[in-house]
Amino acid sequence: MAGIAEKVASLSNEEILRYSRHLIMPEVGMEGQLKLKQARVLCIGAGGLGSPLALYLGAAGVGTLGIVDFDVVDFTNLQRQVIHGTSDVGRKKLDSAADTLREINPNIEIRKFETRLSSANALELFREFDIIADGTDNFPTRYLVNDACVLTGKPNVYGSIFRFEGQASVFATKEGPCYRCLYPEPPPPGLVPSCAEGGVLGILPGLVGVIQATETIKLILGSGEPLIGRLLLVDALSMRFRELKLRKNPDCPACGTHPTVTELIDYNQFCGIRGEEAAAPTAMTDITVEELKKRLDRGDDLFVLDVREPHEYQICNLGGYLIPLNDLPKRVSELDSSKEIVVHCKMGGRSAKAADFLRQSGFAKVHNLTGGITAWAERIDPKVPKY
Amino acid sequence: MKILVPTPLRQYAGKQSTINVQAATVGEALNALTSSYPDLRRHLYSDEGKLRAFVNVYLNDEDIRYLQQDQTAVKDSDTLSIVPSIAGGSN
Numbered sequence: 393m394a395g396i397a398e399k400v401a402s403l404s405n406e407e408i409l410r411y412s413r414h415l416i417m418p419e420v421g422m423e424g425q426l427k428l429k430q431a432r433v434l435c436i437g438a439g440g441l442g443s444p445l446a447l448y449l450g451a452a453g454v455g456t457l458g459i460v461d462f463d464v465v466d467f468t469n470l471q472r473q474v475i476h477g478t479s480d481v482g483r484k485k486l487d488s489a490a491d492t493l494r495e496i497n498p499n500i501e502i503r504k505f506e507t508r509l510s511s512a513n514a515l516e517l518f519r520e521f522d523i524i525a526d527g528t529d530n531f532p533t534r535y536l537v538n539d540a541c542v543l544t545g546k547p548n549v550y551g552s553i554f555r556f557e558g559q560a561s562v563f564a565t566k567e568g569p570c571y572r573c574l575y576p577e578p579p580p581p582g583l584v585p586s587c588a589e590g591g592v593l594g595i596l597p598g599l600v601g602v603i604q605a606t607e608t609i610k611l612i613l614g615s616g617e618p619l620i621g622r623l624l625l626v627d628a629l630s631m632r633f634r635e636l637k638l639r640k641n642p643d644c645p646a647c648g649t650h651p652t653v654t655e656l657i658d659y660n661q662f663c664g665i666r667g668e669e670a671a672a673p674t675a676m677t678d679i680t681v682e683e684l685k686k687r688l689d690r691g692d693d694l695f696v697l698d699v700r701e702p703h704e705y706q707i708c709n710l711g712g713y714l715i716p717l718n719d720l721p722k723r724v725s726e727l728d729s730s731k732e733i734v735v736h737c738k739m740g741g742r743s744a745k746a747a748d749f750l751r752q753s754g755f756a757k758v759h760n761l762t763g764g765i766t767a768w769a770e771r772i773d774p775k776v777p778k779y
Numbered sequence: 780m781k782i783l784v785p786t787p788l789r790q791y792a793g794k795q796s797t798i799n800v801q802a803a804t805v806g807e808a809l810n811a812l813t814s815s816y817p818d819l820r821r822h823l824y825s826d827e828g829k830l831r832a833f834v835n836v837y838l839n840d841e842d843i844r845y846l847q848q849d850q851t852a853v854k855d856s857d858t859l860s861i862v863p864s865i866a867g868g869s870n
Contacts, residue, residue: 437868442868534866552865552867554786557785557865574835575833579831630796634840636840639845718790
């Protein structure tokens with residue numbers, strides 16, 4: 393009996409004052425605020441979406457807030473990851489986020505999980521929470537979060553962004569569809585650009601993360617119309633919100649009537665990411681920034697090809713010839729296959745694809761600049777800005 | 780009818796967000812689109828010519844998988860949306 397009595401939550405006078413704007417509205421009230429206090433929400437990622445999500449959930453008084461992250465704050469995060477500040481650069485995102493949240497609301501319990509979410513730890517972790525909010529940035533983790541939510545019966549409050557466009561929904565409730573009902577399979581690697589390549593408007597994770605926070609709070613309160621069975625599309629440039637109907641697919645491998653996903657799988661393999669296997673064939677033709685500098689200094693006849701976008705070229709360049717990766721197939725005739733070509737981009741990802749394409753097109757002497765212009769800025773010329 | 784092209788695919792559609800085509804069915808509309816912009820085809824269809832599993836097509840707010848797929852009849856006032864999966868959020 394004592395155990396049960398301890399679990400009955402109540403609010404201190406300080407909390408009553410803090411949450412007064414909730415308490416005086418009938419949709420929340422004391423009952424709703426106590427539900428929030430007893431709720432346990434797990435945020436996957438303390439980045440773009442995780443920042444506004446955790447800030448608002450913490451401020452609203454969600455009693456237990458778990459955060460899974462293993463990353464460190466860097467300068468390029470600050471444009472949108474508003475839970476971190478300039479003085480946090482170099483710190484663990486978990487520590488930085490926890491400090492900010494404690495400053496906003498010392499009444500909540502913050503549970504930090506410094507780990508990469510994996511098939512080995514997801515189920516155990518999810519069981520300790522009521523709702524999972526997915527703010528990750530890659531397909532393997534998206535499918536992992538979805539399947540683990542279906543297997544543990546926890547709702548998946550989903551948000552995803554690209555440039556100035558976002559998606560939000562609530563997946564894996566008992567009656568509603570899951571992420572696999574919407575997208576049974578991930579795109580093959582390389583076909584969809586990542587955020588690091590594609591960029592993202594800083595306010596967009598704010599918009600979408602706050603939608604996720606709203607949905608989370610509605611699920612806890614049990615009020616309103618949650619985004620179950622609806623996919624909300626947000627276009628920040630045209631400022632249009634559209635809504636599409638989602639159906640629970642009876643043949644869904646995860647949540648259908650005869651599921652084939654009965655335990656967590658290898659999600660990297662599922663998403664076609666092969667790790668070292670994929671990297672190996674290109675390794676022999678890579679060139680480091682130090683080698684490139686040495687060879688340029690001694691006057692070697694190298695043709696530097698920049699496969700970034702024109703707006704990136706404007707930020708900084710190595711004086712290379714600019715052909716954006718996507719234009720390369722139709723502009724390949726501008727290149728001289730007898731020359732030795734060094735291809736670079738920002739980090740080395742797009743240039744690796746460009747180098748592969750050129751080799752397949754019959755170019756024999758193609759090198760990929762490892763680490764791209766970012767490595768050049770870090771190790772050769774600090775006057776070149778990093779972005 | 781109007782076809783809405785999502786951000787990740789606009790680079791293959793002449794940077795346009797909206798493209799108007801004349802068509803009687805969803806299949807005809809997508810055909811008209813990929814005839815004008817051949818680069819889009821590889822992003823929408825697999826080598827076997829099937830719509831890719833990470834690309835959904837909606838007629839107004841309804842998934843064509845739950846209508847008559849490619850055969851679904853369309854009116855000039857309809858809007859077709861291409862909605863691919865996107866994964867960004869953390870970094």
